[in-house]
Amino acid sequence: MKxxxxxxxxxxxxxxxxxxxxxxxxxxxxxxxxxxxxxTGNQTxxxxxxxxxxxxxxxxxxxxxPPSMSSLLILCSAYGRGPLGVAEEKVNPTELIAxxxxxxxxxxxxxxxxxxxxxxxxxxxxxxxxxGALHEGAQQADQRHSQIGERFVFTVPTVEYGNPExxxxxxxxxxxGRLLDLTWETFGLGVASLSQxxxxxxxxxDADICFGINEAGLVMATFLASxxxxxxxxxxxxxxxxxxxxxxxxxxxFPDVRDAPTIVICDFEVKHADVxxxxxxxxxxxxxxxxxxxxxxxxxxxxxELAVDSFDDLTGAKIMRAADFEAVFIAATMSPPGIEPPLExx
Numbered sequence: 001m002k003x004x005x006x007x008x009x010x011x012x013x014x015x016x017x018x019x020x021x022x023x024x025x026x027x028x029x030x031x032x033x034x035x036x037x038x039x040t041g042n043q044t045x046x047x048x049x050x051x052x053x054x055x056x057x058x059x060x061x062x063x064x065x066p067p068s069m070s071s072l073l074i075l076c077s078a079y080g081r082g083p084l085g086v087a088e089e090k091v092n093p094t095e096l097i098a099x100x101x102x103x104x105x106x107x108x109x110x111x112x113x114x115x116x117x118x119x120x121x122x123x124x125x126x127x128x129x130x131x132g133a134l135h136e137g138a139q140q141a142d143q144r145h146s147q148i149g150e151r152f153v154f155t156v157p158t159v160e161y162g163n164p165e166x167x168x169x170x171x172x173x174x175x176x177g178r179l180l181d182l183t184w185e186t187f188g189l190g191v192a193s194l195s196q197x198x199x200x201x202x203x204x205x206d207a208d209i210c211f212g213i214n215e216a217g218l219v220m221a222t223f224l225a226s227x228x229x230x231x232x233x234x235x236x237x238x239x240x241x242x243x244x245x246x247x248x249x250x251x252x253x254f255p256d257v258r259d260a261p262t263i264v265i266c267d268f269e270v271k272h273a274d275v276x277x278x279x280x281x282x283x284x285x286x287x288x289x290x291x292x293x294x295x296x297x298x299x300x301x302x303x304x305e306l307a308v309d310s311f312d313d314l315t316g317a318k319i320m321r322a323a324d325f326e327a328v329f330i331a332a333t334m335s336p337p338g339i340e341p342p343l344e345x346x
Contacts, residue, residue: 022055060099103241157325162203180334201327206232237282254287270296
């Protein structure tokens with residue numbers, strides 16, 4: 001089920017995971033609703049229109065409605081039964097809404113994280129260690145700080161006569177379906193990697209403003225402004241989630257600079273949602289004629305293979321191209337549902 005759903009999403013990027021799992025189970029929307037009711041012992045009377053509303057919401061087009069935490073758990077059981085209804089595959093709720101996780105309510109996000117944590121604790125507490133397992137566990141604990149996977153080089157959009165090749169590292173997730181909590185070491189390494197990419201752009205990049213999107217982006221902007229841009233003014237873009245995307249909060253800060261400035265925008269991650277496109281339009285409206293550069297810590301890949309060959313193998317490639325940046329800098333690649341910065345910076 002999981003492999004089939006992942007393959008479907010890799011081949012058809014517009015299909016959300018919630019819909020991909022239904023396809024993998026071989027169910028129509030009405031059949032999925034019937035399976036849902038069967039799981040609850042027919043104590044519910046869900047219809048296919050509700051399944052459609054959930055999947056429409058998962059596609060992120062400002063319509064439909066999100067499933068509740070309890071409904072996600074029931075869907076996990078329903079789809080885990082497979083096409084014949086007799087399988088017993090364990091499906092994690094975070095896998096069902098991988099690309100839409102951040103659009104859930106804060107309460108449901110916390111519930112999902114707690115569910116995953118509790119499940120991990122129960123598994124550990126009830127398992128019987130094999131001989132030598134405690135020693136292996138200690139070794140794994142010692143290696144937890146090293147989250148870096150394969151390093152590779154690929155090309156990104158860049159300035160005319162600039163250097164399009166950047167070195168990126170992958171962030172393999174040892175627990176698929178859960179957010180990967182980054183250590184400070186990994187976070188710092190990513191910021192340092194972005195700094196080196198900027199240094200080797202092929203020309204000197206003198207930024208007039210370095211913007212950070214939300215708190216994680218602001219931390220990145222602070223380091224880059226100090227290390228690479230001679231302590232240029234730092235801007236703050238605070239995004240609030242709404243049903244069909246994001247809007248800028250009044251707490252955002254736009255520094256006063258010269259006309260047609262050079263601006264670097266820093267964000268923590270790029271997935272499916274067109275957040276950066278919206279941000280680019282807002283910044284250009286504030287600073288007409290601005291040259292925009294984009295530095296992002298983590299970019300999600302379309303497939304399970306993180307060492308991608310092409311920029312277009314990233315789920316946000318079209319979004320970043322459409323934003324028409326002068327150049328793009330990327331520290332790492334990641335898989336769904338994404339990564340979490342240290343201290344859960346937002």
